[in-house]
Amino acid sequence: xxxxxxxxxxxxxxxxxxxxxxxxxxxxxxxxxxxxxxxxxxxxxxxxxxxxxxxxxxxxxxxxxxxxxxxxxxxxxxxxxxxxxxxxxxxxxxxxxxxxxxxxxxxxxxxxxxxxxxxxxxxxxxxxxxxxxxxxxxxxxxxxxxxxxxxxxxxxxxxxxxxxxxxxxxxxxxxxxxxxxxxxxxxxxxxxxxxxxxxxxxxxxxxxxxxxxxxxxxxxxxxxxxxxxxxxxxxxxxxxxxxxxxxxxxxxxxxxxxxxxxxxxxxxxxxxxxxxxxxxxxxxxxxxxxxxxxxxxxxxxxxxxxxxxxxxxxxxxxxxxxxxxxxxxxxxxxxxxxxxxxxxxxxxxxxxxxxxxxxxxxxxxxxxxxxxxxxxxxxxxxxxxxxxxxxxxxxxxxxxxxxxxxxxxxxxxxxxxxxxxxxxxxx
Amino acid sequence: xxxxxxxxxxxxxxxxxxxxxxxxxxxxxxxxxxxxxxxxxxxxxxxxxxxxxxxxxxxxxxxxxxxxxxxxxxxxxxxxxxxxxxxxxxxxxxxxxxxxxxxxxxxxxxxxxxxxxxxxxxxxxxxxxxxxxxxxxxxxxxxxxxxxxxxxxxxxxxxxxxxxxxxxxxxxxxxxxxxxxxxxxxxxxxxxxxxxxxxxxxxxxxxxxxxxxxxxxxxxxxxxxxxxxxxxxxxxxxxxxxxxxxxxxxxxxxxxxxxxxxxxxxxxxxxxxxxxxxxxxxxxxxxxxxxxxxxxxxxxxxxxxxxxxxxxxxxxxxxxxxxxxxxxxxxxxxxxxxxxxxxxxxxxxxxxxxxxxxxxxxxxxxxxxxx
Numbered sequence: 001x002x003x004x005x006x007x008x009x010x011x012x013x014x015x016x017x018x019x020x021x022x023x024x025x026x027x028x029x030x031x032x033x034x035x036x037x038x039x040x041x042x043x044x045x046x047x048x049x050x051x052x053x054x055x056x057x058x059x060x061x062x063x064x065x066x067x068x069x070x071x072x073x074x075x076x077x078x079x080x081x082x083x084x085x086x087x088x089x090x091x092x093x094x095x096x097x098x099x100x101x102x103x104x105x106x107x108x109x110x111x112x113x114x115x116x117x118x119x120x121x122x123x124x125x126x127x128x129x130x131x132x133x134x135x136x137x138x139x140x141x142x143x144x145x146x147x148x149x150x151x152x153x154x155x156x157x158x159x160x161x162x163x164x165x166x167x168x169x170x171x172x173x174x175x176x177x178x179x180x181x182x183x184x185x186x187x188x189x190x191x192x193x194x195x196x197x198x199x200x201x202x203x204x205x206x207x208x209x210x211x212x213x214x215x216x217x218x219x220x221x222x223x224x225x226x227x228x229x230x231x232x233x234x235x236x237x238x239x240x241x242x243x244x245x246x247x248x249x250x251x252x253x254x255x256x257x258x259x260x261x262x263x264x265x266x267x268x269x270x271x272x273x274x275x276x277x278x279x280x281x282x283x284x285x286x287x288x289x290x291x292x293x294x295x296x297x298x299x300x301x302x303x304x305x306x307x308x309x310x311x312x313x314x315x316x317x318x319x320x321x322x323x324x325x326x327x328x329x330x331x332x333x334x335x336x337x338x339x340x341x342x343x344x345x346x347x348x349x350x351x352x353x354x355x356x357x358x359x360x361x362x363x364x365x366x367x368x369x370x371x372x373x374x375x376x377x378x379x380x381x382x383x384x385x386x387x388x389x390x391x392x393x394x395x396x397x398x399x400x401x402x403x404x405x406x407x408x409x410x411x412x413x414x415x416x417x418x419x420x421x422x423x424x425x426x427x
Numbered sequence: 428x429x430x431x432x433x434x435x436x437x438x439x440x441x442x443x444x445x446x447x448x449x450x451x452x453x454x455x456x457x458x459x460x461x462x463x464x465x466x467x468x469x470x471x472x473x474x475x476x477x478x479x480x481x482x483x484x485x486x487x488x489x490x491x492x493x494x495x496x497x498x499x500x501x502x503x504x505x506x507x508x509x510x511x512x513x514x515x516x517x518x519x520x521x522x523x524x525x526x527x528x529x530x531x532x533x534x535x536x537x538x539x540x541x542x543x544x545x546x547x548x549x550x551x552x553x554x555x556x557x558x559x560x561x562x563x564x565x566x567x568x569x570x571x572x573x574x575x576x577x578x579x580x581x582x583x584x585x586x587x588x589x590x591x592x593x594x595x596x597x598x599x600x601x602x603x604x605x606x607x608x609x610x611x612x613x614x615x616x617x618x619x620x621x622x623x624x625x626x627x628x629x630x631x632x633x634x635x636x637x638x639x640x641x642x643x644x645x646x647x648x649x650x651x652x653x654x655x656x657x658x659x660x661x662x663x664x665x666x667x668x669x670x671x672x673x674x675x676x677x678x679x680x681x682x683x684x685x686x687x688x689x690x691x692x693x694x695x696x697x698x699x700x701x702x703x704x705x706x707x708x709x710x711x712x713x714x715x716x717x718x719x720x721x722x723x724x725x726x727x728x729x730x731x732x733x734x735x736x737x738x739x740x741x742x743x744x745x746x747x748x749x750x751x752x753x754x755x756x757x758x759x760x761x762x763x764x765x766x767x768x769x770x771x772x773x774x775x776x777x778x779x780x781x782x783x784x785x786x787x788x789x790x791x792x793x794x795x796x797x798x
Contacts, residue, residue, distance in 0.1 A: 079709060082493045102712070109495030196690035249582035251602035251691055260578075393712035401690050408694045410604065425511055426707060426716045 033066045034329050038322075039081065039095040041074040042352070045286070050351035054339050061338075065331045078393075085111050085325075093328035094336065097142040097321045099133040099385055101392025106323070107136045113324040113333075116140040120337040126358040127340065133319040133385050142323035143336040144357035145348060148278030149317035149377040150201065150386075153369060156296040158186050158272040167300035171236075174303045178245040181272050188245040190271035192255030192262035193407065196400035197388060199250075201275050202240070203403045203416065204387045207233035208314050209305040213382050216310070220390045223424060225417050229309060234406060234413025236305065241407060247271050251408055256283050263287055267294055275302070277318050277386075281369055282353035293353065299372030315380035318389065319357070391420075398423030480725060487719030492712055501715055508719035517693055518720070521703040522727070524608065524696065528615065529676035533669055535616050536623050540668075541661070543620070544627030545653060558628075565621035573685030576614050577601065601686060607695035614682060619675065623668055630664030631657060663743045670735055677728045680705070700724045 038055070042048045048071050055067040070092065072080055077096060084091045085106070097103055106112050116139050123143055124131075130144035154167070159177075162184035168174040181188040192198040208216065211229040218224045247253060247265060254261045263280065265271040267287035274280070285293045304312035324332050338344070345361035348354075355365055355374050365374055377383070388396030402419030405411040411419075487508055491501030512518050547558050564572065579585045580600040587597035600610045634657060642652045680701035683692050689710055692698040698706075704724060708717015 078712075082712075082714075085494065105492045105494050105712070109492075109500045111494060194688040194691055196688075249599055249602060251694070252577070252581055252599070252688075254688070260581075260583075393710065397690070397706070397711045401693065404690055405694050408602065408604070408691075410694055422515075423711070426508075426711070426713050 033064055034331050035066050035068060036094065036329065036332050036335065037068045037070060037092040038335075039070050039072050039077070039092040040322075041072060041077050041096055043071045043073055046351040050348060054344055054347075055335075058335050058338050062331065062334075065335075067335065085109075088325070088327040091325050091327065093325050093332045094322050095325070097134060097323035098389050099142070099319055099321065100389035101396075102389070103134065103141060103323070104136050105392065107139075107141055111326055112141045113326045113328060114139045114141065115143070115324055115333050115336075118330075118333045119143060120340065122342075122358070123337060123340045126342075126360050129359075129383070130319045130321075130357045134321045134323070142321035143340060144319050144321045145339075145345075146278070146320045146352065146354045147317060147357055147377060148320065148354065149315050149373050149380075149383075150205070150275065150277045151299055151301050151315075151373055151376055152273050153266065153276055153280045153284070154273035154298050154300065155266060155269055155294070156298045158269060159298075162186055162272070167298070168303050169300075170304045171306055175240075175243060178240075179243060182243075182245055187247045187265065187271040188273065189247070190253075190262035190265040190274040191246045191250040192253050193251040193404055194253055195255045196397075196404050197386075198255045198262060198274075198276070199407055200388065200400040200403040201277075201386075202237050203233050203399075204316055205275065205302045206236040206305065207310075207387070208316055208384070209302070209308040209310040209312065210236070212309045213311055213314070216384070220384070220387075223391075223395075223420075225420055230417050231413045234403075234416050237403065237406065238413065251404070259287060261287070266297075278355055278370070278373055279318075279352075281367060285353055293367060297367070297369040299369040299376075301372075301376040311380075311382045313376075313380050314382040314384070315377050316384050316386060317377065318386055321357075394426060395420055395423045480722075483718040483721045483725075485718075486715055487722050489715040490713070491715035493714035497715060504715075508716050509723065511716070512720055512723055517698070517707075518700075518703055518723075520693065520696070521698040521700050525677060525679065525699045527608070528612070528679060528699065529673055531612050532615060532619070532672050532676050535612065536620050536672065537665065537669070539616070540620055540623035540627050541658075541665075543624045544631055545657070547624065548628055548631045558624075561624055562621040564618045565625075567618075569618075569681040570685055572614065572618055573682050577686040580610060602691065602695055604694070604696045607687075607697050611683065611686075611697045614686075615679075618682070619672070623672070626664055626668045627661065630661045634660045666739055666743060670732075670740060673735060674728070674732065677724075677731065700727070 038051065040047075040051055042051065051069050051071070055069050059065055059067055081092075081095055091111075097106075103112070119140065127144050130147050131140060134140060134142035134144055152167075158181070159165075159167075162181040164177045164180055166173075168177045178188040191202075207230060210232045211219075211227060215227045215229060219227075219230070247262070247270075250262075253265075256263050258264055259268055262271070262274050263276070263283045264287040266274055266280075267284045268289065276283075281293065281297060284297060285291065288294055301313075301315070322336055324336065339348070340358060342358060342360045345356040345358040346364040349356040349361060349364040353367070353370070355370055355377070356362060362374060365371055384390065388400055390396075391399065398419045399416070402411065402416040405419075406413065406416055486497055488503060488505060489497040489501035490504050490508070491497040494500055543561060547554060547561070581587075582597070582599035582602070586600065590597040598606050600606050638656050638660075639652055642656060647655070678701060679699045683697050683699055683702050684705070687695055687697055687702075689706065692702050693706075700720075701724070704717055704720040707713060708720060711717075
């Protein structure tokens with residue numbers, strides 16, 4: 001009788017787990033084709049269409065390959081990816097990477113394929129300047145798609161309306177211009193503080209201008225923030241805050257969602273400028289009343305800071321790239337080589353209104369704003385990726401929150417640096 | 428209730444003195460029956476409640492980024508994570524906010540809900556519509572409530588625009604650290620009071636009309652009747668509602684996360700334990716640390732819930748607890764005495780009050796237990 005009980009219990013457990021185990025593996029499909037899954041973050045419009053057409057073209061050349069494209073909402077990407085990567089059977093073969101500490105974490109967990117010797121010469125030569133952002137210890141793990149240098153995006157019409165004829169090149173000129181715009185009854189600077197990172201970008205840029213390159217590197221590699229220039233960066237932000245030149249309620253303004261967001265304020269001529277990365281023209285385009293590029297959008301580099309020990313031409317930006325899972329078939333790298341060629345990179349630039357990673361394809365950039373950003377990027381003597389990406393989510397998020405706290409009047413420039421040190425203990 | 432009924436057949440079989448072999452095969456059959464019927468539920472409970480708790484406790488001992496396995500890609504740090512959590516001022520603040528929200532929810536919603544229920548329990552025109560209206564916010568999803576209020580309460584939003592028309596300059600309801608927690612309390616009260624009111628109305632409707640009639644004959648005024656009859660007999664409903672409200676407050680996450688975003692909650696002073704866990708665990712990519720936070724929240728919630736059950740819900744739970752028959756009887760006697768005392772105060776016959784309270788006490792508890 002005891003046996004029967006055990007059998008019954010066993011049976012119910014087996015039933016349950018066999019139901020749960022109905023997942024499928026994705027590496028080889030039933031018709032003998034090699035299957036590749038790709039996760040990217042363009043869920044709408046031209047960007048989504050671009051990936052589908054690239055996959056279709058590749059499959060036409062390679063009839064034995066089938067590429068499955070899965071667009072994932074940007075904010076969901078990190079969490080879904082983290083879960084999916086736990087099991088090679090459910091993990092995508094190609095997926096988005098922004099480099100930095102997170103790429104290193106994945107590499108250290110043995111989840112990425114070393115593609116240093118597998119990428120084509122086109123990738124190696126034409127994307128050279130962006131490769132370091134996607135490399136860990138000298139080995140390449142992802143193929144860059146676009147470079148996204150940051151800086152000030154502004155409305156030429158509103159600047160003219162306020163009587164600002166020349167874009168500011170240094171900190172004093174910048175403050176004068178901002179106050180002049182404010183006096184003309186226009187909101188000078190839009191800021192999406194709800195998402196924290198847009199507010200923190202101000203701090204990053206001031207740090208880039210205040211800190212010598214050596215100090216900057218010491219912080220990013222060793223986590224050494226003892227130099228006084230880090231506190232100086234916070235003081236610069238405070239100084240700007242005192243001028244009252246940000247949009248009203250910037251702490252609860254999102255960066256990219258809807259007309260009330262900071263990008264929306266620019267798109268609808270409700271504010272004259274914002275500090276953002278190279279994706280901004282595309283985001284603004286989607287938020288204009290007619291959904292077309294903002295005609296009078298311009299760009300100028302982040303102004304130089306007097307007595308700053310940092311490089312005045314240094315640029316901070318992002319690199320959007322596609323990484324390859326350690327379990328992916330060889331054809332996955334082939335596909336990345338395929339889309340790195342000039343004509344596909346040119347199409348990418350158009351679809352996303354951005355700067356392609358391939359140097360040869362950068363002629364496809366036509367809008368004056370993006371051209372300005374590209375020029376600043378090519379003239380830069382020092383290029384780094386966003387500080388929160390460099391430090392990884394843990395320290396990066398704490399840093400972002402520390403800056404927001406300071407801007408809300410709940411902390412000092414010293415507290416921002418202390419936040420970074422506190423967060424390091426948790427990770 | 429069901430447990431008490433299930434207890435009877437065994438006693439009957441024992442009393443009936445059947446032959447030994449038949450008796451043992453009977454109880455065996457019953458054992459198998461219970462086993463088969465309970466295994467699916469048990470597997471779900473173990474797999475989705477107990478196992479995750481154990482796993483979280485295990486992960487909580489590591490510094491781990493969520494990639495690979497904690498034993499390989501993480502570092503074992505023992506109780507370090509817990510030390511950091513308990514000394515982190517951000518967590519202490521989040522805990523403070525959570526407890527404040529729990530207490531304020533009870534203090535604000537309780538009296539209001541009883542008053543609303545008193546009003547809506549009277550017969551008047553349009554009562555159905557008002558009952559529905561007051562319940563609507565509870566049905567609307569948290570995301571919609573959060574987005575809606577978030578947009579209206581922005582410093583450039585609709586609320587301040589209306590206030591400006593009457594000559595009042597409104598503050599930044601969401602970002603101002605002095606105002607934010609009260610804004611949150613307002614939204615929580617608005618959203619959840621409907622549920623409290625419905626519970627109270629249900630409780631009031633199961634109070635027998637005869638009690639009021641008897642009181643009226645004795646010349647009691649309206650407020651005397653509410654104070655001496657309604658409130659005492661509503662006791663068990665209030666205790667259950669308070670329990671559900673407490674648990675809801677401890678778990679509060681969605682409203683805060685949607686209105687204040689991923690980062691600004693702690694700046695504005697509205698962070699809760701749950702938003703702290705998501706921010707420090709998932710968003711910061713510290714999965715080991717996040718799991719440790721989850722364990723801390725689990726322990727805090729468990730202690731509060733068990734304490735409340737033991738000291739406050741104690742008398743309501745009898746009958747729902749299966750135990751030796753004698754013990755149950757003794758407890759019943761105690762509660763009978765209490766019921767007698769109270770019904771004397773209400774100036775009505777003891778038996779009526781006892782039966783009404785008993786039915787009140789048992790019905791909602793089973794719901795609560797299921798939830």
